[in-house]
Amino acid sequence: MTSPLDPPDGNWWDRAVNRRETIWLGIAGAWSLGIFAWMSGFTRFGDQNPIGETYDVEPEAYAATVDTYEENAETTSTAAIEESRAPTEEERQDVLVPPSKSVYVFPRRFSWGGLPVVLEAGTEYDIHLSSADVQHGFSVRPEESLSQQINLQVFPGTEWVVPMSFDEPGTYQVICNEFCGQGHASMHGTFYVVDPAEYETVTGE
Amino acid sequence: MLATITRLFENDYDEDGFRTCSVTGLNIHRSAEVHVKLFGLTAVIAMIVGGLFAFSVAMTRWEVVGLIGEFEGYYRHLSMHAWNLLIFWMVFMEIAVLYVGGPIVLGRRLPLTKVAKAGWGIMVAGALAVNYFIWTLSGGSDAPLLTAYVPLDVPLGFYGGAILFLLGATVAALPFLVSIIQQKREDWNGTLPLVAFGAFVTFVIAVQAILGGIAAFSYAFIWQAGIIDTINAGIYRQLYWIIGHGSQQINLLAMITVWYFLTHVVGGAVVASEKVSRTAFIMYLFFINLGAAHHLMVDPGLSAGWRIFNTSYAFYGAAFASMIHAFAIPAGLEAGRRQRGLGGGLFGWLTSAPWKNPIFASTIFSIILFGFLGGITGVLMGQMQLNMTWHNTYATVGHFHATVALGTTLAFMGLVFFVIKTMFQRNFISDRLALLVPYGYAAAMGLASLLMVYIGILYGVPRRTSQVVSNIIGSEFSLSAAEPLFLILGPMTLLAIIVGAVFVLVAVGSLLGGSRTTESDAQALLPQGGLVPDGGSDSVHAVEMRGTFTLCLVFMAAFVTLYVLNWFLLTQLWSIGA
Incomplete structure (x- = not known):
């Protein structure tokens, strides 16, 4: 049982991560990069930019x-x-x-x-x-x-x-x-x- | 009266000053506990003051009531509301969270208790000064609101008070740092518990924010004192937002630390993955304070590249971290409850949860509403182009009410209830009223925040004004199309304030008149099977997390939908910009 109030035992870094959590990391990471790319790209192809x-x-x-x-x-x-x-x-x-x-x-x-x-x-x-x-x-x-x-x-x-x-x-x-x-x-x-x-x-x- | 207050700080400690908490099993030293109580109680007082002004602000913005006119001191009321709730209620609570996350979780004394008391004293003096200079504002000076933007003529004493408060917060945080150093000295290779680790990252973020704040207010102070002749509005804004938003990042981290803590103690959550959760905290450390730049998205003088890099928290490094916690915390709850045999089907672990425990309900509503309302709106308004449609509208007010007034406040209300039960060891004067708090507050403040966003984005109603919806003086134009929505918003804000008052009533009433908790009261707080049930296994990763995964996909769908809608709205505008 892993508690946030106790120090984790042993080599916690190498412990496996749940498969669905791994998939979520992929989705969230891709989305983060995607919205960054869109914001940056919009300064090149978009018509509404607060730039002057x-x-x-x-x-x-x-x-x-x-x-x-x-x-x-x-x-x-x-x-x-x-x-x-x-x-x-x-x-x-x-x-x-x-x-x-x-x-x-x-x-x-x-x-x-x-x-x-x-x-x-x-x-x-x-x-x-x-x-x-x-x-x-x-x-x-x-x-x-x-x-x-x-x-x-x-x-x-x-x-x-x-x-x-x-x-x-x-x-x-x-x-x-x-x-x-x-x-x-x-x-x-x-x-x-x-x-x-x-x-x-x-x-x- | 004095005796009653003194009694609040008493508990049964052994001869070394320690006691074992019958709920968490933590070994708590008197020095740490007394100071958590001190800062927590002070926070609640700030909340009461700020809450009183919530009434006058809300009833002014509801123009049908129109309580205080622009020239009758509305901006003074707004300043009192902002400083007491966004800064004083939050920062006093955060120091308490640090003392819980450090010495209490680690089972240590609070070191440097005199420093802690001095920090508290300086903070109180600073807070009193800020309140005094806002309230006694004379005709010629300008109200500071939260931001005290130069070159408004804000009283010198106000800047002095703000600097004092921030210095006090730094001093008060030092004993926490020393407790972590002591722990590491004794056990260099040991790993801190996750809650202590989260508290440590909160501390680092806090110091960054506070230094920025001291720089900003000092710059304004020496200008108002006549030491320098001119002041640059853009530089002040850059410095100011290090604390202006940084202070809210402290809230975020303190709140997430509280989420891990309370879901574990009252819900039976485990840590789904130490590696993933700690990595997310580390990402905050590097990236989250950059996001303060989203306040400068539509400022002149900053290059687009600078704005895009910073506002995206460096490629959304911190938004990614938040989405990691968004999975990790409910997943920990799901895994912990499934391991206890409390989770049938997709959501059995959630439906079987202790929803009648106000501490649990506060925590879960805080997580859900912070994510869906506060988190999504924050990323939307932080996109440089979308920011043009959000900046200084009522929608930004909706955003930070969703984050601070709804998300963080709910988590901290849960924590205050928890502290009343476990540290003050008092039962609630009314369990029913206590339970009303999370449900009533989440519903009323949730709807209020949503309406503010809606009114701001779709009707362009600005923030920081007493009257523009029904009538703009000297103009035939008005924003009266938004009036019907205020008919829902007004009563909702009123309801949220009433529930806030119920919270104060329950908290203060229980402290003064609640019966002492017994062993069975303490046990009743714990999840079924106790905090550490028999037969738990270490292989948390192998437990099903499909309920959480489904919830996160729903969250992502909402996020994508709102993102597309906001961009669609933006592209309907005339062309702007080079």
């Missing part, structure tokens, strides 16, 4: 970059996007139209700088993420399908450039899912993703 270039950047320097970006950006309006029409001159204020394929997101307690922004479906954008103050959580989902959501961590002092291409037009809601202080729960922003055929119309270009 990172740079050290002081919050002030990043803020200056974002200022320049916003000055160069046109604006449109939520109403125009929702109604698939050109914005009137008075309306143009609340939604950014990025001047290039670089999109800057700049969270600070308790708002998402750089948002809302309007993007073209199917086009790859470089999403730049960096924080003005504390850590934030960049949590995005299409409004009508809550199970399709992703989450990325945002640091102050680090700029993360993650390429994204939103395949489906729609309203993508952003909330903060890293605790950033009292007021955290109110932090939200929006990506409007529109059909390429309508993009020029709603952005008024």
